Amino acid sequence: MLTMRLKAARKSAKLTQEGLAKRVSTTKATISNYENGHSTPSNDMLLALSDALDVSTDYLLGRTDNPDSLNNKKDSKGNPSWGDEAEFEAWVNDPSVHKFYKEFKDSPEERKKALMAVWEILKTQGK
Incomplete structure (x- = not known):
């Protein structure tokens, strides 16, 4: 699941493997290995990939079909919810x-x- 979703999210973001690799400080070969199922990203790399592609880790892992990143999450009624504690703190202050x-x-x-x-x-x- 990760392999297909990672590749689809990268293409949707109009990034090459090399472009994505630069965003997450790795190599094109590493991204290729993830997309081809030859290796699996660490948790830290998975977070970096989701941030770089603006999708949630749950989407990349196939736990949801909604690609919204944490910053674009919706609550149970479909309303925007705070995706970032720092953003909420800035608003409150x-x-x-x-x-x-x-x-x-x-x-x-x-x-x-x-x-x-x-x-x-x-x-x-x-x-």
Whole structure:
């Protein structure tokens, strides 16, 4: 499974074996061996390959048919979820988010409901 998925993800990313090898600091021969099933990447290399190809390790291993990387994962309702703890921390520590949260938290319930309704409308506009 890994062999087919790795090759497909590489081609989808419009990378040659040599180009992928450079991204993960290995050789073209090593990538060829992975794609032909002659060897299997270590866990660290599997992570590097998934990052370089922007797909999840679960996709490469055949555990899911969804190639979304961790940064593009969806929750059970299909909504985007945080794929990176550092990204979440940066968002949480943004002063404008703190201000918004405080104002939202202290608002009357009818305003909270109105804002959530507006947000639902805005989410559908880009689709």
